[in-house]
Amino acid sequence: MNERLRRLVRIGLAVLLVVTGSAGWIVGQNEYALRERQVTITGGAQPLQGVLALPKRGHGPFGLVVFVHGDGPVDATHETFYRPIWEALAQAGYASLAWDKPGVNGAPGNWLAQSMDDRARETADAIAWARQLPDIDPDRVGLWGASQAGWVMPKVAAADPRLRFMIAVSPAINWLQQGRYNLLAELAAAHATPVEVDAALGRRERNLELLRRGAGYAEALAAGAADGMSAERWGFAERNFTSDASADLARVRIPVLLMLGGRDVNVDVADTEAGYRSHLPVPALLQIARYPNATHSLVPAWIENSGVLSTLVAVFAPRRLYTPGALTAQRDFVARVGG
Structure with a gap:
């Protein structure tokens, strides 16, 4: 049994002991x-x-x-x-x-x-x-x-x-500054390469271009944009991205x-x-x-x-x-x- 698995077993046993022996205490903590x-x-x-x-x-x-x-x-x-x-x-x-x-x-x-x-x-x-x-x-x-x-x-x-x-x-x-910051922070956390960062920023700019000229969801999909958004989410972005x-x-x-x-x-x-x-x-x-x-x-x-x-x-x-x-x-x- 490796150390990680032993640690998980210890956590599981601890949880079991608490759940079975301290139910009243748990209820109290959630009141x-x-x-x-x-x-x-x-x-x-x-x-x-x-x-x-x-x-x-x-x-x-x-x-x-x-x-x-x-x-x-x-x-x-x-x-x-x-x-x-x-x-x-x-x-x-x-x-x-x-x-x-x-x-x-x-x-x-x-x-x-x-x-x-x-x-x-x-x-x-x-x-x-x-x-x-x-x-x-x-x-x-x-x-x-x-x-x-x-x-x-x-x-x-x-x-x-x-x-x-x-x-x-x-x-x-x-809104736009926040979105760019969040994207870059997530890419950094994922250790993205410079090529991956440039590609992600390019996709973002393509979406923004479409939003700025009022492109509908169908047009965004046809352009290979929308980044997995639903039609409702695209509409939400249209109303609020500015x-x-x-x-x-x-x-x-x-x-x-x-x-x-x-x-x-x-x-x-x-x-x-x-x-x-x-x-x-x-x-x-x-x-x-x-x-x-x-x-x-x-x-x-x-x-x-x-x-x-x-x-x-x-x-x-x-x-x-x-x-x-x-x-x-x-x-x-x-x-x-x-x-």
């Missing part, structure tokens, strides 16, 4: 000081299937953090990944609201048919709905968003002066917590930090939290890069999925600026 309600958010283009997570203790009205998802078919809890954050925010006296993206879990609509403007309107409609709830203080509402939400939240914040704050996790400034947060950030005048991971291969965090410093009109309202060993999701790289460890931590200690200090930074920021 949160929250009162979750399934809600239907109305008033927008279509009803949204949501979860309202109230602090377990205390009486309302509570402040509210409205969650704006990143890319992909994300459900209201982000497959439970949001719950440790919701609990941290609850410690600051804030509830949290999130919803299934259109088309996810049977929700009406299709998230791939949305532009960033559509997503901003959807978020604004959800805020308007939540402000009418008796459990929510309409004047203490803030935003939380990750990744692609960086092109959505500034639009909402610029249009709604009543918002209290914005927490931006791993956002980008410019996105840039600069102008919207210049109109944001609320406190912003910008959270960045030093091991992010999706977003150029140096470019993001420079953009936020440059475009936000009131520098004193920007707080930056940097986590050198964290990934795009603010997970320690040594956990995220191991399938076994990721699974073990997610099951047995889900709060530890986040890099040390990330949850308390959000709690403390909201407690300080949220009133």
